[in-house]
Amino acid sequence: MHLDHDLFQHLPVPAVQWPSVCEAKRDGHARVNPAFSRAFRPGALPCPLPHWTDGPHLPRLPGRTGEPRVCRVTLSTLPNGDRLAVIEDVHAYHLDPLTGLPDRRALLLDAAQPTVGLALIDVDRFKQVNDALGHAAGDRVLEALARLLAGAARNGDLHAYRLGGDEFVLCAPHALTPDDLRPLQDSFRQTMNRLGIPSGSFSYGLAQAPQHGDTLHALLQHADTQLTRSKRDRRGGLTTQLGRLLGRVTVTEPSGLNNLSAAL
Structure with a gap:
């Protein structure tokens, strides 16, 4: 997976922020993910991510319009103790x-x-x-x-x-x-x-x-x-249905009994 893949956003935890375009221009290493910024409003994630274990999680995060969208958040702990969140918008796959x-x-x-x-x-x-x-x-x-x-x-x-x-x-x-x-x-x-x-x-x-x-x-x-x-x-x-079936056959004749058995 490439860091510039436009389906993903890499964010530090717990200070999880979506950088605005202005912040990205001031910060030489900050990159704005086009797909992510289209779907989500800037700001801190509303989920208490730090208590989650490492691995994938599927929360709903509010999109730009406020609509909750299904995301796959994959957390990993780096050797220095920092945590990294990889956030993928997978809402379309749940529709x-x-x-x-x-x-x-x-x-x-x-x-x-x-x-x-x-x-x-x-x-x-x-x-x-x-x-x-x-x-x-x-x-x-x-x-x-x-x-x-x-x-x-x-x-x-x-x-x-x-x-x-x-x-x-x-x-x-x-x-x-x-x-x-x-x-x-x-x-x-x-x-x-x-x-x-x-x-x-x-x-x-x-x-x-x-x-x-x-x-x-x-x-x-x-x-x-x-x-x-x-x-x-x-x-x-059930009683009415049986009555209708009985009305369609003559149960006094052998053929009628066979017809009823087949119908049931």
Whole structure:
């Protein structure tokens, strides 16, 4: 790795400062990293780096616009005892390429932050949209939902992520309720109507800490159970589904029994 590589900035610790252009001109050995100065505002790093062990760390540092960006900070201790921080902006590698939302890796990175409420969101009948209208239409559905979730995150204290496929996650420092999801559901349905995609809706499962767990894995697992139950109930429940199957066959005939067995 070359010291002038424009993806990296080498900074001393603990006096971590981003030199301004004027400071760099006055200091003969100070160099301003173009990529770093584009992404970050000058000033001291807001993280207490000195207590970290040597090696890589993935914090979020505020960018020039104030947006937290994912960075890889690699600390090393020199033979004379000084410490060096190599800071790489890796924010783009933690974004979903289709929707621009933070991806599963970013969610795992942020899992160390206190999360009280979580919603796991799944687009209804997404496979049918792909099969009937093509994957380009499916991508438009995902992009539309991602824009709504990103808007909700910008206007509140929510954090939106795309797990993969048609699954999304909303995290909040407070409990989430159906009232929090209802406006998003209405907006998504209206957006789908404008795109000419019928029956645009999503299902969701909610989880809350500490009642449903105190780890991200436990909250996601509980929310997934709630999501599955919600989808089943919206289709009329298991009893209704069995009734529909029974209505399609004549179980008094051997062939009817075979048909029922195949359907189940």
